Amino acid sequence: MTAFVEALGLAMMLAGTAFLVVAAIGVWRLPDLLSRLHVLTKADTAGVALIAIGAAIHVQDVAATLSLALCTLLVAVSGATTGHLIARDQFNPSVADAEEGA
Amino acid sequence: MISEYAFLATGAGLVGLALLRLATSADLLMRVLGLNVLAVGIAMLLLVSGMGASGTDAVPQAFVLTGIVVLVGVTAVLLALAERIAEDRDE
Amino acid sequence: MSELSLLVLLPFLAATLTVAVPGRAASLGLVATAANALLVVSLCREIIARGAVEQVIGGWAAPLGITFVGDGLAAVMLAMTAIVSLAITAQAMSTPGRAGFWPLWMATLGALNGLFLSGDLFNLYVAFEILGLAAVGLTALAGTPMALRAAFDYLTAGLAGSLLILLGIALSYSVTGRVDLETVVVLTESSNGRIALALIAAGLAVKAALFPLHFWMPAAHSSAVPVASALLSALVVKGALYLALRLSIEGGAGAEFLRSALAVLGTGGMLWGAWNALRAERLKLLVAHSTVAQIGLIALAIGVAGDPLQNGLWTAAALLMLSHALAKAAMFLAVGRIAEALGHDRISGLNREELRPGAAEFAFAIAAISLVGLPPTAGFIGKWILIEGLVDEGAVHWIALLLLGTALSAAYLSRVVSRCLRGGPHVSATAQRLPWRSGDVAALGLATGALLLGLAAALPLTLLEVPFA
Amino acid sequence: MLPVFDVVLAAAILVSAALALWVRDRIAAVSGFLVTGLLVSLSWLRLGAPDVALAEAAIGAGLTGALLLRSAHRIPCAPSKALPPSLWCAAGALAIAISGAIVWTVTSFGAAPVYPSLVADNLPESGAQNPVTAVLLNFRAWDTLLEIAVLFVALTVVIMVAPARPRTAPLGPLVQPFARVLLPLTVLIGGHLLWQGGHAPGGAFQAGAVLAGGAIALGLSGVIGSKLTRQNGLALLAIAGLAIFALAALAAEVLTGALLGYPAGEAKTWIIAIESALTLSIAATLFLLFFGPAERH
Incomplete structure (x- = not known):
């Protein structure tokens, strides 16, 4: 049983890492900003979530799981928001210019 | 042991890199970055020196913490001054 | 409560109050400086009566905790700060205030007091950071593009200096495992310890504007408002010089390598500063370059004095610091007044027909006498002690250098004094005779103080002879 | 396993710091600094200093990074003057000498810390x-x-x-x-x-x-x-x-x-x-x- 749980946790973490590696390759190789953002935000969120689940399985502790869940939530929310902001800046440069120019 | 040497070399390397950059650049932002990197290098040296068999010495940890807080204050002043200099030049 | 804690904490409390109640900042500042002076007097009496005092902060003895050490040298430095601070406050009260001056000035006072009392290297680093930041703020107070640029360069140089000090402290920790001042003597015993000490000394050299690391200083000291220039030149650079002297004392015989370096750099600074002062076209710049020269002289005095635990030659350096603080503060305050009266500070335009020299010119002349070191000033006594000691040692070349430096300082200062006395047409049409202000009293008081200090030199010398804690 | 991780981490810190200091683009430089800060706070964890790691992540990398990003565009680039190679070499040699002296000082025999x-x-x-x-x-x-x-x-x-x-x-x-x-x-x-x-x-x-x-x-x-x-x-x-x-x-x-x-x-x-x-x-x-x-x- 414990060996199975251990393996499950490890597999989760490995999968998460794979997501992150793919995201990193994507940021490096993809041609334009939007596709980079696309791969970054999604794969990033998924990767962190998987690693967090894997870690939670490993430690089997309520308090730790709670903070891991909070971390995942924060990454998801802030990843989406920053992605949005960067894209908005790209399409609507007037906002940024107005900020800096004045 | 290997880890210790790796971090020691990193600390010394960061100090060297930062000093080199400070000596060769006249750019205001680069100077701010260089000084920050220098501080990180020194912090690493303090922590590496504080490592012992029974965990890392708490006193250098407190030094590094103090150094980080002091540095953010100084950085804020440096950046405010640099922005003001740029603003006055524009006018 | 002991004087030591109040000496450091009162200025900081006053600083926060001057921010909270900006309308009463000036009177708060006056109260704080007056209280500070009274505390210093009481501390000096105690030290003369009972010897050096020590205070263990929080009840945790060094090396774990931090100790305040109030010995004779610290007391002389505190007294120097207290005297100059009274004059600065008097001058600042008579000039229209700028937002930010009072909290920065109070923080400078607190940091200086903390610096002179601290017995712990890391604590000294933090005190230096307060001092450096507040000094930069005082430089930027003028608000002109030149002052802002000078402030930025000052802060980067100052930060680089304090990071070098911190690097030295980190290495001291790695070599001896502790950072209180007693570690210095251990550091002098091994070659890697000496590397740590050399790094600390290099950082101090930047902060003290010791040649050739003085590049930031003339611009910063000459572009600030007069009160700030006086503060920076008279007190702030003394913090680093004091620590250099303290390291020389704590290191004892082993710190000889440090003293040799100080002597060489000091000589360079003395000559280079004098050369630039001779060529300066603006009065403020001349005074700033003269600070480079005088710092060189003080470093030279620390450097050639030999082991402080063996002989008393180092007291000459302390006396020179004291007399330079008073005279240079007077000089910058006077220069501010002269520039205000004439509408410019070009040396070529100092001669005048219809405006006879006033209090400011008088103060400048007296301060110049003190800086050159003519009798009966404290500068004279300092040089006398030094030369007497060097004669005993037969170190003729150092004596020759000292005399050369003295002659040079007489040469560049007489450029100003002789111009003031000479008649000639005015350059500026807006020149006017200014009414008397408390600032004139401050400049005159400091200048005469520096002059008469020589007669009362027994007092600081008694303090300096109190054995170290 | 962990020493390998540490060596990789140490190398990554050096590379990202060098990038931050020498890249031309302002935003890239600041991003490089941010990455350095995060890697450094990871290394503090490895050095047994979690308090410092937290502070470095929150203040050293986080807030300083925010300040730098705020200012990056407002501070104009200084016209880059090419330094004469001789000066470059001198500065480089000096930097290497200082780094070497530091390594030697820390590794050669020192007293154990008195604090623990x-x-x-x-x-x-x-x-x-x-x-x-x-x-x-x-x-x-x-x-x-x-x-x-x-x-x-x-x-x-x-x-x-x-x-x-x-x-x-x-x-x-x-x-x-x-x-x-x-x-x-x-x-x-x-x-x-x-x-x-x-x-x-x-x-x-x-x-x-x-x-x-x-x-x-x-x-x-x-x-x-x-x-x-x-x-x-x-x-x-x-x-x-x-x-x-x-x-x-x-x-x-x-x-x-x-x-x-x-x-x-x-x-x-x-x-x-x-x-x-x-x-x-x-x-x-x-x-x-x-x-x-x-x-x-």
Whole structure:
């Protein structure tokens, strides 16, 4: 049983890492900003979530799981928001210019 | 042991890199970055020196913490001054 | 409560109050400086009566905790700060205030007091950071593009200096495992310890504007408002010089390598500063370059004095610091007044027909006498002690250098004094005779103080002879 | 396995720092610095200093990064003059010599630190179980008081010289809900870090930095208007830290005869009270350091 749980946790973490590696390759190789953002935000969120689940399985502790869940939530929310902001800046440069120019 | 040497070399390397950059650049932002990197290098040296068999010495940890807080204050002043200099030049 | 804690904490409390109640900042500042002076007097009496005092902060003895050490040298430095601070406050009260001056000035006072009392290297680093930041703020107070640029360069140089000090402290920790001042003597015993000490000394050299690391200083000291220039030149650079002297004392015989370096750099600074002062076209710049020269002289005095635990030659350096603080503060305050009266500070335009020299010119002349070191000033006594000691040692070349430096300082200062006395047409049409202000009293008081200090030199010398804690 | 990780980490820190210092693009340089900061805070964990790692992530990388990003575009590039190669070589040789001297100094025989046994012996009386908190707020609280004074002076100077900034435009519809999630979360995390500081990694500085970070995000999103930064209340809160700490130090001297010497048995209460005040004051200070004055006089 414990060996199975251990393996499950490890597999989760490995999968998460794979997501992150793919995201990193994507940021490096993809041609334009939007596709980079696309791969970054999604794969990033998924990767962190998987690693967090894997870690939670490993430690089997309520308090730790709670903070891991909070971390995942924060990454998801802030990843989406920053992605949005960067894209908005790209399409609507007037906002940024107005900020800096004045 | 290997880890210790790796971090020691990193600390010394960061100090060297930062000093080199400070000596060769006249750019205001680069100077701010260089000084920050220098501080990180020194912090690493303090922590590496504080490592012992029974965990890392708490006193250098407190030094590094103090150094980080002091540095953010100084950085804020440096950046405010640099922005003001740029603003006055524009006018 | 002991004087030591109040000496450091009162200025900081006053600083926060001057921010909270900006309308009463000036009177708060006056109260704080007056209280500070009274505390210093009481501390000096105690030290003369009972010897050096020590205070263990929080009840945790060094090396774990931090100790305040109030010995004779610290007391002389505190007294120097207290005297100059009274004059600065008097001058600042008579000039229209700028937002930010009072909290920065109070923080400078607190940091200086903390610096002179601290017995712990890391604590000294933090005190230096307060001092450096507040000094930069005082430089930027003028608000002109030149002052802002000078402030930025000052802060980067100052930060680089304090990071070098911190690097030295980190290495001291790695070599001896502790950072209180007693570690210095251990550091002098091994070659890697000496590397740590050399790094600390290099950082101090930047902060003290010791040649050739003085590049930031003339611009910063000459572009600030007069009160700030006086503060920076008279007190702030003394913090680093004091620590250099303290390291020389704590290191004892082993710190000889440090003293040799100080002597060489000091000589360079003395000559280079004098050369630039001779060529300066603006009065403020001349005074700033003269600070480079005088710092060189003080470093030279620390450097050639030999082991402080063996002989008393180092007291000459302390006396020179004291007399330079008073005279240079007077000089910058006077220069501010002269520039205000004439509408410019070009040396070529100092001669005048219809405006006879006033209090400011008088103060400048007296301060110049003190800086050159003519009798009966404290500068004279300092040089006398030094030369007497060097004669005993037969170190003729150092004596020759000292005399050369003295002659040079007489040469560049007489450029100003002789111009003031000479008649000639005015350059500026807006020149006017200014009414008397408390600032004139401050400049005159400091200048005469520096002059008469020589007669009362027994007092600081008694303090300096109190054995170290 | 772990030594390999450490070596890779160390190399990554050096590379990212070099990138940050030599890349031409401003944003890229600042991003490089941010990455360096995060890697460094990871290395602090490996060096057994979780308190410092938290502070580095929150302040050294986080807030400094935000400050740098804010300023990156506003500071023009200096015209890059190519230095003569001889000077370059001299500077390089000097840097290598200094690095070498450092490595030699640290590796050659030195005395063992005197502190660990002293800290361990006195920890029970200090009022904190976390040795770093005990050092910061009790054994060497004087350093910490001066550190707060540094923040005070920095804030004074920034308010004096910072350029008057135009109001930033609110950041759009998605940011406001983000800010609504963020606000309770930062308060929660800040409080947690503060409370935890007594017995585990955390404390006033980390908590204050988290609070300030949340507040800065709110300020940028337009939820907190520039009205707030203009009000004196926040500035008073910022300077209150120094005043309270100094008064507490003197009060302790009245009670026990030693500056900052907390009465026996009550050290924990004193530390928590001081830390709570410091947390709020640090948060306000860092927030104001970022936004500066809304108007300059």
